[in-house]
Amino acid sequence: MNEVKATAKNKNASRKNNNNVDSNLVTLDQLTLIAAILGLIVSGIGLYVAWKQFSNNDPNYNESEDINLLR
Numbered sequence: 442m443n444e445v446k447a448t449a450k451n452k453n454a455s456r457k458n459n460n461n462v463d464s465n466l467v468t469l470d471q472l473t474l475i476a477a478i479l480g481l482i483v484s485g486i487g488l489y490v491a492w493k494q495f496s497n498n499d500p501n502y503n504e505s506e507d508i509n510l511l512r
């Protein structure tokens with residue numbers, strides 16, 4: 442009789458551990474997805490800023506003017 446109770450307790454403990462592990466994996470998957478989305482947003486913003494920096498087509502723009510203003 443004690444063996445049956447011990448086996449039942451072990452099975453219940455095993456199920457709780459499995460549920461806990463599954464819960465942790467789902468949480469990690471969700472955090473990974475959020476991190477990936479945020480990474481895409483940040484890289485998109487970085488590409489946009491770089492594109493704006495390099496696509497300055499103003500013929501009257503002179504970088505040395507900016508440097509002289511800082512002195």
